[in-house]
Amino acid sequence: MDGKIGLEEHFAIPETLSDSAGFLPDESWQELSKRLLDIHEGRLRQMDEHGMEMMLLSLNAPAVQAIHETSKACEIATRANDFLAEQVAKRPDRFQGLAALPLQDPDRATRELERCIKDLGFRGALVNGFSQVDRPDNVVYYDAPQFDSFWKTVQELDVPFYLHPRNPIPAWAQIYEGHPWLLGPTWAFGQETAVHALRLMGSGLFDRYPRLKIILGHMGEGLPYSMWRIDNRNGWTKAPKSYPAKRNFAEYFQENFYLTTSGNFRTQTLIDAILEIGADRILFSTDWPFENVDHAANWFDATSISEADRLKIGRTNAVDLFKL
Amino acid sequence: MDGKIGLEEHFAIPETLSDSAGFLPDESWQELSKRLLDIHEGRLRQMDEHGMEMMLLSLNAPAVQAIHETSKACEIATRANDFLAEQVAKRPDRFQGLAALPLQDPDRATRELERCIKDLGFRGALVNGFSQVDRPDNVVYYDAPQFDSFWKTVQELDVPFYLHPRNPIPAWAQIYEGHPWLLGPTWAFGQETAVHALRLMGSGLFDRYPRLKIILGHMGEGLPYSMWRIDNRNGWTKAPKSYPAKRNFAEYFQENFYLTTSGNFRTQTLIDAILEIGADRILFSTDWPFENVDHAANWFDATSISEADRLKIGRTNAVDLFKL
Amino acid sequence: MDGKIGLEEHFAIPETLSDSAGFLPDESWQELSKRLLDIHEGRLRQMDEHGMEMMLLSLNAPAVQAIHETSKACEIATRANDFLAEQVAKRPDRFQGLAALPLQDPDRATRELERCIKDLGFRGALVNGFSQVDRPDNVVYYDAPQFDSFWKTVQELDVPFYLHPRNPIPAWAQIYEGHPWLLGPTWAFGQETAVHALRLMGSGLFDRYPRLKIILGHMGEGLPYSMWRIDNRNGWTKAPKSYPAKRNFAEYFQENFYLTTSGNFRTQTLIDAILEIGADRILFSTDWPFENVDHAANWFDATSISEADRLKIGRTNAVDLFKL
């Protein structure tokens, strides 16, 4: 279909480019780095050729989240957002922006988000999982209490927050030892991001800010398949909930989350997602440049869903969610 | 349907009983411990009431796998297997056995498996994830080279190996810190077991022993939903595989793995599993006594699949797989 | 779920009551006739007990459509509509009306529809398939040219038209000879109504009146399963279309049709319908009193779809479609 909109579409600035090395074999690095630094050439050509009208652009990963010096993290976030704003200004009909945020400092992240939305006209934020704060091994997830005011602002601004994957730090990645191929998109990205999302749900965040809109890529990082078991294991015990949140995990998932197809071009998986969360909360994305636009688009244009859902997932859900 | 067979159905001996404490709220412990120690009373009544003809019984978790002193692990495994053999002998029409194995010592585990199959008439083995060897923090997965001969024997004996969940050790569970409710069946069990299975696939084990049959519970511990992405992320890079195994992960999954419904009574999830691995490799199970037989049976008897698949999943796949 | 709305829910007036005899075994007739004549007693109790907030009521079948004397058909339609308006007036919070129409005379049917919508406050029309005109064996489908002005008015009034089943006349039912059990809801209703719908599509009606909204019961009378083949058989021949309409059948189906669950409480079928037409065009209905409210509601409340779609199909799609 024409007019598709993607929302997990990355670029790099020189300072963050090397963060994307290592995921792909060396022989692909030249191509990947070229893709990451380009906005208006090859990228736009790919979009034209495969019916993508718009990309909501975001910085590559882990970038800002992995810069444990807060001042440096802030500086890079600002620089990336300023660069992105300039690029969007050249073709606002084809590109819109999602903010990079230095969540090492919740207050500065809040102010940067406000600047990005109000001054730069961005449509939301995309954050690459946990932040390393002050030292490389200090891992901070956003269910922590110091983020309460940040989330309050996200809700007030009424913009979506894309929780994007990153790898665990090496000290927390023991289970993959000797099997480095399980890191990154193969598996570890999903585990990392799914648990982060579950931490947000279990913490009661969505009781406090019920209008938050969190986006997960990769068809939900595995959550739809397991969501029933999360709430229903040991169903015969009638004990009170053991976590702070008031409701079942699935209720937050169904009311506060959106999923994208980024990097998961699988019809069976899409059907399962539709039967768990409904087509109104699923949105097309490619994960460019880590995935090809043609792989995403050729699959999506032919995948075995209704034409009505194809239009919603491919385009109109994004128009509604981001007020495009 | 009548005649259902379950294959993830647990019991405890006094020495392992307390391993099952802590997963459920205290007020359920009295009931749970009673269920675990019972074989021929309440359990059989549950089976009669809900159309289960047979349970393949296995020791609770983590039990043997968590006993880091090898001699103690061997002793408990032997004791549990002997006890199980006695129980099966009383009602071989309703119960069959799966061996507990002290994989702290691959040779002794191999011999115990041979004893269980050849002398005790067991139908396979059920192992609770990684073993702690010699000291609590020495975590050993079964893709390690010292298990090669063990797997050779498993293939020669032509019996299924059920890879059952356990929790990560605390030092490896940092991601769940402050969120203990994500441990156990809610989430950590799945991550732990899925990664273990992926390690087996990536290691080349199934190239060496292509007739191994590994069973995963809980509808595949999340793997079916993500299997495509595991092999196909970054599809545009044509680099050679980075792991020892010769084929795609999905090929091993489709040819060497079986899934059960234990603790995951969700039709959407079952349909996705059918569309990924096919109904010939899915088998009914309850996860008694952590899950109720009626919850499993009432769901399964009515779930939205063909009657042909209901019969296969509920019964005949197990008859074929275990030569019942 | 609470708050369900049903839109294929029938009543009878004394003059049409006997039209519903013959479909069910004699021993059910006493109960059925009581159900058909009741509005505010047992019906409301059923609704209360099973979470139905509202029924859009319609006359039983074939009723007006089978009265070949036009004046009589008009009289009965008027009488039924007046009776229905009185009943709705007593509980407008629980009942709304769909008009019976004497399509034997397109002009009078048009005027009666206008009266029902503008004066009586009805929400649409429900018509029982073809009309017999002037003599019993003169079968008239609504793709005929004399209905053009009627359809124009339907579009202008912006109300849905429910195309409800009826049996073929005996002279056209040769294929069922010796097998009367294939008549009615078992099979013939579906064939009759599906072909009528296809005639409307193929005739070009929706090219002329593209905003028409046609509702089909019984999960689409078989059409979703076959819709691809209807347009794509003999796909290698590139001949121009042989029918008057400009577009593929499926395009009209996807843009001008809505389906209800009446009398087809089957999850597999619902999933197929979702994957063909999307959850925005599927609406809950029971087909009371020919089907039980509890059969419909118990199934629907538990069927394996997302909660978002359950709410849309159960309630909000109807609110939108009928401006409730």
Next chain:
Amino acid sequence: MDGKIGLEEHFAIPETLSDSAGFLPDESWQELSKRLLDIHEGRLRQMDEHGMEMMLLSLNAPAVQAIHETSKACEIATRANDFLAEQVAKRPDRFQGLAALPLQDPDRATRELERCIKDLGFRGALVNGFSQVDRPDNVVYYDAPQFDSFWKTVQELDVPFYLHPRNPIPAWAQIYEGHPWLLGPTWAFGQETAVHALRLMGSGLFDRYPRLKIILGHMGEGLPYSMWRIDNRNGWTKAPKSYPAKRNFAEYFQENFYLTTSGNFRTQTLIDAILEIGADRILFSTDWPFENVDHAANWFDATSISEADRLKIGRTNAVDLFKL
């Protein structure tokens, strides 16, 4: 996948060629007639190019069934079968035969079937719906009592019977009047064949001959989608069955019927069929030359089912069913 086997694959002899005219636009006739008369040239090339190892060949439609003079029907059937046997003998590795049968005379049809199976080595029969007997308007379905002995022989020979579509005779096609585009594969084929199948089920045929194996093309001629409603409409009435057969329609459907994908290359439809009848009873077919091999094969090779089911549906189910 390679090695696919198709079982609804047609040829014509000069005497039956013109029966296939009229379904397709004139400009396709030259190509179609060439395809129908060819066995070893273009057909084999198509098979080679798209991974079809074998076609079970059958005469085009309606052919024998439409020849109301019994002696002529017998003569044409014999001639077609003899011709087919010769063709199969040239490449038994690529072609096998299904018998044409003159069911105008049940005894001669029985003897011809025996000859085809025992002498010619055919694998089953394919019959084009009802037969016209003695005069064009005498329509005979095979639930009639005079076919009892024929069915007895089919069961004894243990060969499948493919019930292939044909159009209704004009006197029975009133519902399509003015809409000739609804005849043939667009719609009328499905109605005709589905009702014939339901007549067989309702008649009690499968109570008398429970090992009969009936094959339906086109993903079951619409039956899977409606099978639940056929048995469960008006579920609240507990009246005894009104038809001769002892069991529910769905039970016969699930135990005596097989479906093929011929001419219905739709993933949604295939998934629904899998969830109704199971992958063991679905078989790949193309409907050559009315459908293209590449259309069938390209779809099937990529359709969203498990690889295990792809192999069964594409090949091994046919090997088992026809003892290839």
